[in-house]
Amino acid sequence: MDRGGPRRPDSSRKRLSLWGGLYRNPASCTHRVDRINEGSRPPAEPGQTGLRVDLRSKVLLFHRLRGRIASTVALLFLLTSCARSSKPPSSRPGVAQAPVPAVQRSSLGVAVGPRQAFAADACIAFPPAGKDRHRTIFIDAGHGGPDAGATGTASDGKQVQEKTLTLAVGLDLSNQLRRDGYRVVLSRTRDGTVGRTLSGSVTEGAYTPDGVRADLRARVACANSAHARLLISIHFDAFWSPAVGGAQTVYDPRRPFSGQSLHFARLIQRAVLLAFQAHGWDVSDRGVIPDTRLDAPTLSVRGAAYGHLVELGPAKRGWLDHPSLMPGALLEPLFLTDPAEASVARSHVGQEALSGAVARAVREYFSAGSR
Template identity: 30%
Template sequence: MRLALLLAAAINAAMRTATPSVAPVGPLAGPAVSKAKRLVIVDAGHGGPDNGMHGPIGGKFKILEKDITLSVSKRLAHTLEERGMDVVMTRTTDTLIALSDRGRIANQRKGDLFISIHVNAANPGWKDPGGARGFETYFLAEAKTEDAKRVAQMENDVVRFETSNGPAPSDDALGFILNDMAQNEHLRESSDLAELIQERLGKFHPGPSRGVKQAGFRVLVTAYMPAVLVEIGFGTNPAEAAYINSAAGQEKISNAVADAAVAYLARYERRRGSAGAGATATVARKQ
């Protein structure tokens, strides 16, 4: 855990020297956020020995989820910086970060938002697995459908690559956090953000919107902030795999997610401003 945090700090320091923040020129294109800079944690799913999904089914080329998530996350980070946000990435290279450490990095850096990027895979048992397409955004809560459970199990599966450097959150811990008042506050916020992301992606994405869903993602459990996980498309479908693997597709997807984050933060600021100082008392964490 400590090593991972040090690593994250080192990565972040390296990132800041390697890719200096781009100061916004003139007024921001999206809705204005408050003067205090907001920090978005961008989490590229998988990495290192954990390739994530691979695809497509029957395609003449091969993609690995970990490569796509890193590329889209880097573009997302860059766009957010252009929009005046601070950004911390949980990884900037092909390396494995434990699911629980991704949330810890987010908390330690005091992120305002946590966005995890992933690629979906069809269940081989489906009637036409290669035909499944579309994008969906998750927030942390108990899975409501078998399909949401499938995606959570797939994304949680990385724990088998992780060396034991601390107890993984048990299902009891998940239950506790879901019942936690502060986290419930974040559930509503996370669901709002997820809606905005789906709406923005729906404007151009060639696949169908599969909607906002909820499931018990371990990567979201430990992040004490509004947190979402975006499945940007099905890497098992040849056309969609090609799209999410293309520079143009990745640019559009990362811009849409950045737009949603900026719009969400602006809306959040307005709500907080109109609710007055008393509103902050409701997010006091239950002991």
């Protein structure tokens, strides 16, 4: 999570055409038809004039008619074939298509809360896939849409964006928790905003400070509307020096349930570090810290005066009238500005290790008697 503010999206990104290269060339069909038409006519016979029809001319007439019939049949066949080949590719299994996260293909998702407050694919609930534990977990994939979050470069030179990685981890975590029997509510299921984008909240492709705060408040509203028992906010970190790295988990110490939030944050931090160690990744322990001690810059003077993270912090009139109503924690397990850590965050193995660690922390949290 880069607290210096959202970055403008890279305007040089290439856009891939959905159907590019999948249609056949219609001109090839035309050429084949032309060749058949050109070759279907027998050469004209000299001396064939008037109504003189002898045996030889009858034979020629028969061959001519037979050639035209064959030509017509071939023409109809090719036109039918070309018409079929010009249709879009089938979506049946076996046809190569871009992968879509499983939770997005599910027809089980149900919109949560007042829809005028949320974007179309935001604040969606998914039922448990295992034995129902009758508990709801809110998962927030940080950033999204015009807010790319932190950016970095992996060891192979590939660029990474925080909003893409948080969504990948969040979707995988959702699937794991559902298998464990939890109802899961996702703040976002695609690269987009959570709240509806208001006029003036985006300038030159990036959020204004008020736009950022409005979208964060929409995430809080989603968690409250879902009646979640736990709030999990997924982020990654960044710094100007690539030598800085490590994992940390954040909680808020000024809430009635701060003790539960601290307990959950410690479980996350421990599980994440153990997962990294199991894979042989050397990621330093930056600890569990209160959001009041975050030393990163804020987006505005009012934000600095508030002194908390919006998703975790207490109410403040005019700034956050309706705070989150459940224990929660924000994890920043890796620095995207450290190429080695960015490579872990970008890999499927790294994302599965992270989501598995957080799922383990959730199980431990509730098994210890937390309500």
